[in-house]
Amino acid sequence: MLEKIQETTSYIRNKIDFEPEFGIVLGTGLGGLVNEIEVVSTLLYRDIPNFPVSTVKGHEGHLIFGKLGGRNVMAMQGRFHYYEGYSMQEISFPIRVMKYLGIKLLILSNAAGGVNPEYQIGDLMIIRDHINLMGSNPLIGKNDTGLGPRFPDMSDAYDKNIIRHATKIARNHSIHFQVGVYAAVTGPTFETPSEYKYIRILGADAVGMSTVPETIVARHMSLPVFAVSVISDLGVEGKIVEISHDDVIDAASLVEPKMTIVIKEMIEKMEPLQV
Numbered sequence: 001m002l003e004k005i006q007e008t009t010s011y012i013r014n015k016i017d018f019e020p021e022f023g024i025v026l027g028t029g030l031g032g033l034v035n036e037i038e039v040v041s042t043l044l045y046r047d048i049p050n051f052p053v054s055t056v057k058g059h060e061g062h063l064i065f066g067k068l069g070g071r072n073v074m075a076m077q078g079r080f081h082y083y084e085g086y087s088m089q090e091i092s093f094p095i096r097v098m099k100y101l102g103i104k105l106l107i108l109s110n111a112a113g114g115v116n117p118e119y120q121i122g123d124l125m126i127i128r129d130h131i132n133l134m135g136s137n138p139l140i141g142k143n144d145t146g147l148g149p150r151f152p153d154m155s156d157a158y159d160k161n162i163i164r165h166a167t168k169i170a171r172n173h174s175i176h177f178q179v180g181v182y183a184a185v186t187g188p189t190f191e192t193p194s195e196y197k198y199i200r201i202l203g204a205d206a207v208g209m210s211t212v213p214e215t216i217v218a219r220h221m222s223l224p225v226f227a228v229s230v231i232s233d234l235g236v237e238g239k240i241v242e243i244s245h246d247d248v249i250d251a252a253s254l255v256e257p258k259m260t261i262v263i264k265e266m267i268e269k270m271e272p273l274q275v
């Protein structure tokens with residue numbers, strides 16, 4: 001694993017002379033944030049050694065380097081999902097590479113189904129905790145102690161100070177937001193009404209098919225994480241309607257400008273991060 005990470009990191013460093021401070025993963029329908037980045041350089045996933053290639057519509061595979069809010073960022077436009085058939089290690093590999101390229105904070109975004117009855121389509125939900133219902137974990141297998149501990153702590157997976165910072169910014173812009181728990185499932189099926197109910201009973205506010213493996217790998221390496229969901233549909237009794245991937249993309253695209261304001265200003269106003 002370490003060798004692969006080093007090979008990929010060296011390839012990127014040879015192509016680009018750039019020190020990213022923040023790593024951003026853009027979820028389904030949320031790629032619009034890259035329009036706010038003053039792009040210095042772009043790499044295609046297919047040219048990067050050891051990178052998987054994204055297969056899902058709405059997930060173009062570009063690694064973008066540039067300035068956002070005056071700070072150095074790298075952004076993954078297009079992420080990898082477990083349901084595409086990659087292993088847990090493969091989908092989270094780019095997070096390892098970002099850490100080795102020097103990022104100090106990982107920012108994850110996704111589209112998710114709201115299961116909290118108070119939620120509405122179009123809400124932004126700042127993730128305060130997660131429930132892994134994927135039936136797997138990217139850290140299964142031999143542990144490389146050079147990367148992190150065998151049994152990583154998860155009591156503080158989503159950085160509380162950064163959540164406070166983000167909520168202040170959202171309030172200043174009168175952006176309506178929720179703070180909640182994200183449950184991750186494998187997909188690719190959306191949930192049955194009974195599954196949505198079960199996920200709610202377990203303690204989640206929203207459900208989606210990503211983010212958790214990336215958070216786990218980041219926390220394994222002691223990298224702080226901030227994550228946000230846009231609520232693209234509702235898994236709430238009486239409000240469940242037939243949905244498609246296109247519906248999720250469309251709904252997420254509508255909320256994307258609000259998410260972009262929060263992330264951009266959050267980065268702009270963040271004290272330099274030490275890890």
Ligand code: HPA
Pocket residue numbers: 111112113114187190191207208209232233234235248
């Ligand atoms: N369920 C699972 N994943 C999702 C959903 C959902 O309702 N919406 C967007 N991603």
